[in-house]
Amino acid sequence: MKLAAAFSLFDDLRAAVRVAFWPTLKDICHNPALIFHISRTFMAHVWSAFAAPTDENGRLVKQSLLLPNATGTVLDIGAGFGHTIQYLDCSKVTKYVALEPNTQMHSKIRHTAERAGFHESDGSLVILSCGAEDTLEILKVLGDPYPVDTITSVLTLCSIPSPKRVITSLVKDVLKPGGQVLFYEHVLSPRADVAWWQRFWTPLWSIFLDGCRLDCPTHLHIEEMKYTDDMGNEVSMWDGGKTWGKPNESEENLWWHQAGRFVKHVQ
Numbered sequence: 001m002k003l004a005a006a007f008s009l010f011d012d013l014r015a016a017v018r019v020a021f022w023p024t025l026k027d028i029c030h031n032p033a034l035i036f037h038i039s040r041t042f043m044a045h046v047w048s049a050f051a052a053p054t055d056e057n058g059r060l061v062k063q064s065l066l067l068p069n070a071t072g073t074v075l076d077i078g079a080g081f082g083h084t085i086q087y088l089d090c091s092k093v094t095k096y097v098a099l100e101p102n103t104q105m106h107s108k109i110r111h112t113a114e115r116a117g118f119h120e121s122d123g124s125l126v127i128l129s130c131g132a133e134d135t136l137e138i139l140k141v142l143g144d145p146y147p148v149d150t151i152t153s154v155l156t157l158c159s160i161p162s163p164k165r166v167i168t169s170l171v172k173d174v175l176k177p178g179g180q181v182l183f184y185e186h187v188l189s190p191r192a193d194v195a196w197w198q199r200f201w202t203p204l205w206s207i208f209l210d211g212c213r214l215d216c217p218t219h220l221h222i223e224e225m226k227y228t229d230d231m232g233n234e235v236s237m238w239d240g241g242k243t244w245g246k247p248n249e250s251e252e253n254l255w256w257h258q259a260g261r262f263v264k265h266v267q
Contacts, residue, residue: 001193005252009201016208020045043210044104047080054155055083058184058257061246062087062154065182065259072149073097073142075174077132078156081105082112090117093150097126097142102210132156133166135173146176153183157218159211164221171237172227177266178239181222186255188217198254219243219258227265238262 023045028034034041055062066087072094076084079098088096096118098109106127110120118125130137142148151170157163171181189195198214206213225237241262249257 001191001197001252005250005254006197009205009254013205013208015050016042016046019049039207039210040102041104042208043212044102046209047105051081051083058154058246061257061259062184065184065261066152069180069182069261070150070152071180073147074150074152075099075138075142075148075170077151077153077170078159079105079109079127080154080156082109084152084154085112085116085118088116095124095126097128097148099128099130099132099138101129101131103129132160132170133162135169138170138174142174146174146179148174149176149179151175151179151181153181153185153218155185157183157185157221158187158213158216159209161211163216163218167218167221168225168237171225171264175264177264179264181241181262181264182260183218183222184257184259185216185218186214187219187258188215189251189253189256191251194252194254194256201254214254219260222260222262225262229267235265237265239265 020042024038024042027041028038066084067089070088071092074088074093074095075097077099079100082098085096096113098113100106100109106129109127110125113119113125120126126141128138128141139147151174153167157167160166175181188198195215202214223241223243226234227237229235241260243258243260246257246259
């Protein structure tokens with residue numbers, strides 16, 4: 001791996017500090033309690049500056065992944081500012097559930113959703129501030145059992161503690177049989193040299209970017225997901241699925257992307 005690619009992370013860190021340092025400091029001065037959530041506050045300002053170009057950078061992949069496939073009640077893990085909404089076919093999606101623990105992003109989610117025709121007043125929009133690991137809270141709000149037709153995750157699972165356990169729990173307990181998981185994530189590279197640098201930089205990167213990890217093999221967590229059947233055998237969670245990469249992406253990219261669509265087994 002070329003050193004220029006291995007150290008490209010510093011360009012992104014420098015840009016993040018440039019746009020988010022002073023706004024974060026001002027927020028803490030106004031509300032000193034935010035010092036205990038400094039990484040989340042910093043990330044909110046970073047995302048304010050870079051959400052739009054990041055979204056544009058993956059637009060073609062997300063259009064082909066989400067627009068033809070997302071249906072029914074959609075649970076968007078780590079909704080951010082609600083960019084996923086623009087890739088949903090509103091004639092096929094009846095409810096948009098934004099799961100976003102960072103409450104500083106909720107007003108923009110609400111604004112984006114309402115422009116697309118999803119409203120809290122009629123129940124077609126639900127904004128949850130709990131984490132993706134809070135399955136019981138999600139079920140309490142949405143109803144039980146299996147209230148979700150589609151789970152979407154766009155550049156999110158990299159920031160969730162214990163992502164394999166969390167996504168497995170959501171699929172097992174929240175997603176309907178026959179429902180879909182649609183994801184677009186940066187993941188651990190299959191190239192050993194790139195993966196080494198991803199693991200090397202992750203501790204530093206995660207401090208600044210609210211826990212974001214460069215070395216999370218999200219695509220493998222999902223693809224290899226299993227459940228225990230009535231006979232006690234471990235079998236695939238899926239009736240079908242596939243993953244694919246981002247067109248023309250460099251193999252040396254520290255943020256190597258994979259997209260995927262998987263359909264939950266109908267028991």
